[in-house]
Amino acid sequence: MKRYVVGIDLGTTNTVLAAAEAEAGHEPAVPEVMAVPQLVGPGEVEARPVLPSAVYLPAPGEFGEQGLVLPWGAPASVVGCFAREHGAKVAGRLVTSAKSWLCHRRADPRAPLLPLGAPPELERISPVEAQRRVLEHLVHAWDRAHPEAPLAAQEVLLAVPASFDAVARSLTLEAARAAGIAELTLLEEPQAAFYAWLAALGEGWRQHVRPGDTILVCDIGGGTTDFSLIACGEREGNLVLERVAVGEHLLLGGDNMDLALAHRVAARLGAELDPWQSRALWLECARAKEELLSRPELERAPVTIPGRGRRLVGGQVRGEVLRRDIDEVVIEGFFPVCGAEDRPRAGRRAALREIGLPYAADPAITRHLAAFLGRHVQSGERALAHPRLVLCNGGVMQAEALRRRLLEVLASWSGAPVLELPGASYDVAVARGAAYYGLVRRGRGIRIRGGSPRSYYVGFEAAVPAVPGLQPPMQAVCVVPFGLEEGTETEAPGVELGLVTGETVEFRLFASTARKDDRAGTLLQQLPAELEPLATLQAALEPVRGEAAQQGEVVPVGLRARLTEIGTLELFCVARQQPERCWRLEVNLRKPAD
Amino acid sequence: MRWWLALRCFFRVLRGRALPADPRLLLPAAGAAPPAAPADRQAEAPATGRAAGAVELLRLLQREGRLVDFLWEDIDAYTDEQVGAAVRGVHRGCRRVLERYLALQPVIDGEEGAMVTIEQGFDPRAIELTGEVRGVPPFRGTLRHPGWRASRIELPELPGGACGIVAPAEVEIG
Incomplete structure (x- = not known):
């Protein structure tokens, strides 16, 4: 019997865990956030509600024998507050934003890549391993607080960005399993935020939503921005909710805003800042931004970088963030007024992009939003392009000025007022909502219907006479249509491939958030631009079940896809004549997707 | 520096205020800050019991608000504006310590x-009577x-107990 439902928000910058008793009462409870013991200084453990998703790889002996001891032992690396604070002062030992690497298609998230710029003697870790260490910290923290109910035996719901594709989802699952959470369910962060809103309002939510409404969930975290659309319909007199669209992965968030402000303030200081001072200025700018955004009457907010040595006053560098900076950098820079037909500007693709993360080239969140909603104008779903309601989430959206601008821009596109759903909690909503979803799955509370937010395609080379120097054209067949329900299987009809046993076959996997009309088996003769390459798929066609090894046998196969209950994708080649013969296609991340 | 110390002590006594056990504490920081480098580990006073708690609180106030740095600095050398700007950070950080580790009512x-x-x-330690105190x-x-x-x-507990360190020395390598 699972006693708790546990929601985990494994964020790019911060991780939060919330839990509720699975069976308490008839009305689902609002899940509570657990304070996570973590190092806040050498040897100093404190429980804080937020665990920064930062992993610090210490040098041998850096903190002595006792320095890194947690209540459950001394792990090989530091996770949390102290990792983030101390890592900022040491070159090349801090791993941050590991999550964003999981959907990086030009680097292998299982390869030891991080930290970038690590000293040569340091053993780097993979983005998946970094995620595992953060989750493992949570497992220890939970198990210590609930020795009678270990986390692995609870119902665990882990939120992932809606923009995470099948590969990023399965990598998250892999990290969780390696951390000791064998069974868990994935759900999308914007949906989790919406569940948190439902949990907070109880039955009262029905007063805010009516059939035919489209709700935009706008989730702007420290490092990423995630959009989803939820449609409200009516069935047999009851309101039903359906998640109808998700946005692309956008590496753009509050940290970018603080950094942009810091650059501007630094330019005015007229003093050279060392890395320690730059970071102090960054944190000060974040604070000044929040102060100016929350108090409209202020014209300026001072920022002070204290002296690094003992001379606090004498060594200080002072500056200020002006109201004008907030208006020009944060509001106009990240939330400019733009037209519904505006699109994000493509940036230069610098060589740097190959090793670092593919940050969004255009910082204008409103233009990214225009592109996201604009997809629905093209597909003829006009109602979806003009949501009437908005649910905001993420620390950045605490600022009323930013929410107001967002609503104004949306209203200017639709020509009708756009309302914010009241009662949102911006910071811990995702973890709470994830746990609440666990209760909903037990039949308490309304469930958002979803299905696959993407269609998936398997690409292969067309059989054409070989022409020297010319790549055979690539074709793709749809294996998972948009909206396919979790827990269902599809077989692409009419697709037959000839595979040779004893050899390794390779396909390419593509996805699209825009092509909603393709069915399983739809063949695309040419690859349309909306198809995003995800990964290479491989299957070793071993002759199965010890049959007389018929190497080189040509087997006609079809493609079968399964969208699992927990939110991942599995693909198989199935022999046409003997459906019991099937080979699983494994994702190979060592080959870049394009 | 000795005549300066003598002068401070003199005026302090004149105004009827007590002298600290170590009068050197009256000197401005720049003049007679605590010794720069402890010669050896023996020199570190191992803090225990109440003293450990005091060091711990100081350590937190220093880490979050740089309070010790601030109190030891000779602020007479700076303008009110400079001091004021620095105080905001000290105030924010120290207040965070009070909020996080203490409940004050x-x-x-x-x-x-x-x-x-x-x-x-009434508890005379909790209530101080002033003015015209007469009768019962x-x-x-x-x-x-x-x-x-x-x-x-x-206060957070440190493994191995406190060691009298209010703030570690920071040495940047390379």
């Missing part, structure tokens, strides 16, 4: 300036300062 819950009654058997309780008087009481102190 007023001894008498009331507005300053309000009339209050002090009953017989109950007393009526004006609440000048509601006082502070630490109803909870939860």
Whole structure:
């Protein structure tokens, strides 16, 4: 019997865990956030509600024998507050934003890549391993607080960005399993935020939503921005909710805003800042931004970088963030007024992009939003392009000025007022909502219907006479249509491939958030631009079940896809004549997707 | 520096204020800051019991608000504006310590300036009587300062106990 439902928000910058008793009462409870013991200084453990998703790889002996001891032992690396604070002062030992690497298609998230710029003697870790260490910290923290109910035996719901594709989802699952959470369910962060809103309002939510409404969930975290659309319909007199669209992965968030402000303030200081001072200025700018955004009457907010040595006053560098900076950098820079037909500007693709993360080239969140909603104008779903309601989430959206601008821009596109759903909690909503979803799955509370937010395609080379120097054209067949329900299987009809046993076959996997009309088996003769390459798929066609090894046998196969209950994708080649013969296609991340 | 110390002590005694056990504490930081480098580990005073708690609180106030740095700095050399700017950070950080590790409540819950009654058997450590104190309780008087009481102190525990270190020396390698 699972006693708790546990929601985990494994964020790019911060991780939060919330839990509720699975069976308490008839009305689902609002899940509570657990304070996570973590190092806040050498040897100093404190429980804080937020665990920064930062992993610090210490040098041998850096903190002595006792320095890194947690209540459950001394792990090989530091996770949390102290990792983030101390890592900022040491070159090349801090791993941050590991999550964003999981959907990086030009680097292998299982390869030891991080930290970038690590000293040569340091053993780097993979983005998946970094995620595992953060989750493992949570497992220890939970198990210590609930020795009678270990986390692995609870119902665990882990939120992932809606923009995470099948590969990023399965990598998250892999990290969780390696951390000791064998069974868990994935759900999308914007949906989790919406569940948190439902949990907070109880039955009262029905007063805010009516059939035919489209709700935009706008989730702007420290490092990423995630959009989803939820449609409200009516069935047999009851309101039903359906998640109808998700946005692309956008590496753009509050940290970018603080950094942009810091650059501007630094330019005015007229003093050279060392890395320690730059970071102090960054944190000060974040604070000044929040102060100016929350108090409209202020014209300026001072920022002070204290002296690094003992001379606090004498060594200080002072500056200020002006109201004008907030208006020009944060509001106009990240939330400019733009037209519904505006699109994000493509940036230069610098060589740097190959090793670092593919940050969004255009910082204008409103233009990214225009592109996201604009997809629905093209597909003829006009109602979806003009949501009437908005649910905001993420620390950045605490600022009323930013929410107001967002609503104004949306209203200017639709020509009708756009309302914010009241009662949102911006910071811990995702973890709470994830746990609440666990209760909903037990039949308490309304469930958002979803299905696959993407269609998936398997690409292969067309059989054409070989022409020297010319790549055979690539074709793709749809294996998972948009909206396919979790827990269902599809077989692409009419697709037959000839595979040779004893050899390794390779396909390419593509996805699209825009092509909603393709069915399983739809063949695309040419690859349309909306198809995003995800990964290479491989299957070793071993002759199965010890049959007389018929190497080189040509087997006609079809493609079968399964969208699992927990939110991942599995693909198989199935022999046409003997459906019991099937080979699983494994994702190979060592080959870049394009 | 000795004549300066003598002068400070002289004026302090003249104004009827007590001298600290170590009068060198009266010197400005720039003049006689604590010794720069402890010669060896023996020199470190191992703090135990109450002293450990005091060092711990100082350590937190220094880490979060740089309080010790600030108090030891000779602020006479700087303008009010410079000091004011620095104080904001000290204030924010130290306050965070008070909020996080202590629960502070007023001894008498009331507005300053309000009339209050002090009953017989009051705790003289918690309530200080001033003005025209005559006769026996109950007393009526004006609440000048509601006082502070630490109803909870939860300092983090360090493994291996405290070692008298208020702030570690920072050495940047390379």
